[in-house]
Amino acid sequence: MTHDHDLVLRPTAAQSAAALNPPPGRNGGDLVVETLAGLGATTVFGLPGRHALGLSDALRRSDLRYVGLRVENNAGFAADAYGRITGEAAPLLLSTGPGALTSLAALQEARAASAPVLAISSQVPTAGLGGGRHGYVHELPDQAASFRGVVKSVHPARAQSQIPSAIAEAWKSALTAPHGPVWVEIPQDVLLAGTHLPVVTAVDATPEDLPPRPELTAVAADWLTGADRPAIIAGGGVVRADASKKLRQLAERLDAPVVTTPGGKGAFPWEHPLSLQSWLEDRHTTDFLEDADVLLVVGSGLGELSSHHHTFTPRGRVIQIEADLGKLESNHPALGIHADARLALQALLETAAERTDDTAAGRVREVLSRVRDRIPSQRLTLEQDLLASIRRALPASSPSFWDMTILAYWAWSAFDAKGPNTLHSAQGAGGLGYGFPAALGAAVADPTRPVLAVSGDGGALYSIAELATARQYDLDVTWLIVDDGGYGILREYPTDAFGQATATELTRPDYVALAESFGVPGVRTTPQALESDLAKALASPGPSVVVLPAVLRMFTPTHLA
Incomplete structure (x- = not known):
């Protein structure tokens, strides 16, 4: 009997000849770029560094497209967005010590949002590993230890023969559900040394499937079929698994x-008769979900932003489908199904019987009506009008990337994404500076559509250097900066808590003049002119900046209203 593990792929005569006669002038860095190319990578993000020169030199000999940003954290955000848009692992090339550590906040966001980023860092020479006492520039006692609590997995390579397998193993980890960032680390001397190893050609890193256990989906299907008031919460796992159509089929x-x-956002059609949209920070929506006798949660851990700041207390049965084992039943008791959202929804479609509820659409309309009646009572028409203007100006298929700013908080609840995988923000980890560099990564991933970035003036200062990147690569990104003179959302929190804010006011530049100094067109707009100015900028090739001076407010949480 022949077993699969007994099968060995024998090289052809041509492959053997090529392996025995590798081209001259290659180094350890060539093994990195050859492995990446063999895995299907076409683009890498990053910055050069002293310990990574062997890798930079190898890039010169490769067909990989290099996109260099100005700050490592911004390069991480760009790679994050590239991974979200393409569904592929996005290589992020980093140097040692300060350069590597500067990427930590971006990798934390990628982990929280399950974005597949393949970070490859250099390290001090092999002789200096392990102690932090050798006096090498950038040296850390244990560099990888700084990343183990942030990334999904760590893969050190200490010899050239380890490089292809370490990178392939990391690639597989990044793309196995739940997706996430991974860390590969290679010493400087290993990257620089010449190599006689053959060119890397046969690399296998197929991600593992994560199917549901059939006995669990059988119970879930029975509960849902027999429910009187079922409801569904759809999270980012639905988008990442490309399962939006299956979600709609099951809901119907x-x-x-x-x-x-x-x-x-976008996992379910905004105007569908069964769509409660995204008003999770509204008590009317929360009450409706709490009243469900069977609640199906797909691809969400029901964290702070998805549980009305942990005030959500479902009274019925809960079914939770989640690829991240650590998030399964982490906030609410449930029938926990550890699975990829697409595979689990398909299993439910194959087992759940059809049920008819003529009242469902009417109950949805009633909830949305209550939500819409509440917001105008707080005199917040400016914020709603701005979102409406942005929606009309932005092409339906174009992705948008939102920084942690008041308008983004509104967008989480009130913006129609028009489809899955089109609206992205930094709500996973909540760090500032995400919007613009992430939009650059999305424009690299798909240059056929204009991309929108939205920041406040505080967040914009985190990534202003990337205007140079946008101009250098002529990326089709329009950056909307809402200038309210400080950290707007951080004004509201302490003002509500203490009656006044501290350390939230900012001296900032003339953003239009600054953009133009980079060779990027800029315009100062008004709420009334925003739609036309934004539409014009989005329709013009290349980068642009639109600055909107405006002080915005958040809607009052419903448990306080």
């Missing part, structure tokens, strides 16, 4: 209303 089969989380 069950006549179950659907609400999407900030990470799940």
Whole structure:
């Protein structure tokens, strides 16, 4: 009997000849870029560095496209967005010590949002590893230890023969559900030394499937079919698994209303009769979900932003489908199904019987009506009008990337994403500076569509240097900067808590003049002119900046209203 593990792929005569006669002038860095190319990578992000010169030199000999940003954290955000848009692992090339550590906040966001980023860092020479006492520039006692609590997995390579397998193993980890950032680390001397190893050609790193256990989906299907008031919360796992169509099919089969989380924006059609849209920070929506006798949560851990700041207390049965084992039942008891959202939804479609509820659409309309009646009572028409103007100006298929700014908080609840994988923000980890560099990564991933970035003036200062990147690569990104003179959302929190804010006011530049100094067109707009100015900028090839001076407010949480 022949077993699969007994099968060995024998090289052809041509492959053997090529392996025995590798081209001259290669180094350890060539093994990195050859492995990446063999895995299907076409683009890498990053910055050069002293310990990574062997890798930079190898890039010169490769066909990989290099996109260099100005700050490592911004390069991480760009790689994050590239991974979200393409569904591929995005290589991020970093140097040692300060350069590597500067990427930590971006990798934390990628981990929280399950974005597949393949970070490859250099290290001090092999002789200096392990102690932090050798006096090498950039040396850390244990560099990888700084990343183990942030990334999904760590893969050191200490010899050239380890490089292809370490990178392939990391690639597989990044793309196995739940997706996430991974860390590969290679010493300087290993990257620089010449190599006689053959060119890397046969690399296998197929991600593992994560199917649901059939006995669990059988119980879930029975509960949903027999429910009187089923409801569904759809999170980012639905988007990442490309399972939006299956979600819609299941919701229609069950006549179950659907609400999407900030990470799940666009996973369900906004104007569908069963769509509760995204008003999770509204008590009317929360009450409706709490009243469900069976609640299906797909691809969400029901964290702070998806549980009305942990005030959500479902009274019925909960079914949770989640690829991240650590998030399964982490906030609420449930029938926990550890699985990829697409495979689990398919299993439910194959087992759940159809149910009819003529009242479901009417109950959805009633909830949305209550939400819409509440917001105008707080005199917040400016914020709603701005979102409407942005929506009309932005092409339906164009992605948008939102920084941690008041308008983004509004967008989580009130913006129609028009489709899955089109609205992205930094709500996973909540760090500033995400919007613009992430939009650059998306424009690299798909240059056929203009991309929108939205920042406040505080967040914009985190990534202003990337205007040079946008101009250098002529990336089709329009950057909307809402200038309110400080950290707007951080004004609101302490003002509500203490009656006044501290350390939130900022001296900032003339953003239009600054953009133009980089060779990027800029315009100062008004709420009334925003739609036309934004549409014009989005329709013009290349980067542009639109600055909107405006002080915005958040809607009052419903438990306080």
